Amino acid sequence: MFAAENGLKGDPRLEGISKAIRVIPHFPKPGIMFQDITTLLLNHKAFQDTVDIFVDRYRDMGISVVAGIEARGFFFGPAIALAIGAKFVPLRKPRKLPGEVISEAYVLEYGTDCLEMHVGAVQPGERAVIIDDLVATGGTLSAAIRLLERMKAKVVECACVIGLPEVKRLNGTPLYSLVEPREIEHCC
């Protein structure tokens, strides 16, 4: 669901957040309109508003774990975790986390990739939110959900800055997004 459907309709912060996102055509390959959130990070007010909206949503939901997906989930997850008093758990590409990990493979357009989490980062019964900058196919977020569920945590929600109207849930886990993907403005 989008923030605008869930109590934040007309919230001026959402427009500011959307406008701060830059669209880069044909990256990383032709046909992809890449939603670049680095310009949001350059805009202190819009960046703070982004974090605040997630914090306001999650602070009273008994969330003890914020899991962020490498690397752009790292921009948002820690600040949210700090504000709500939760631990931050990085979910990383293979061989980056030292020590004992569990791995979850997921399917890409061509081939597969893998996401890892530390054993012991999360305890059974903990309530978790997973954060990333954007949801596309949902493959990475679904792998993240499986990692947390394998450690018997309860994934309360997935949170993305940019969501897709057609992706409302991932395997039963609700998805909360702030804005839709931006389009390139056309000149006449």
Add this chain to the structure above:
Amino acid sequence: MSACRDDDPRIIGIKSKIRVVPNFPKPGIMFQDITTLLLDPKAFKDTIDLFVERYKGKNISVVAGIEARGFIFGPPIALAIGAKFVPLRKPRKLPGEVISEKYILEYGTDCLEMHVGAVEPGERALVVDDLIATGGTLCAAMNLLERAEAEVVECACVIELPDLKGRDRLKGKPLYVLVESH
């Protein structure tokens, strides 16, 4: 310099939460793992607070963080001091126009990139990473910012490995760290 207040109970708590993983990523390396620090909300908050206390009110408008663990500490610091956050990334991750800076590894070279236009001439900047070892990556980061005509005020890391003398590779710029590991 390290944090001045070695007796600050926050420093002791932070140090106690860092986990050392032997022989990672290869034999002989004692890896300083900060992920266990992130699992302790108080210790993680204390880490950020120590940096924020140092840099708030110093007219710093840019916090640049080095991929990927600099992305964990940099943004909360940037938000708290009113600065923008600029990610410095491995090659081909940043879309759009970038500048690149090569640096030397033990075997071979690597490269760090920054967006063109992220930083304006004259801006005062911090560089943040979880740890400084040889200083090669931090030096590349500083070079990127200086090529964009920003002024690097200080480098800030949670952990320093002083035996590797990275502090001497920062082109005379100061380094602030919370804990040392020998």
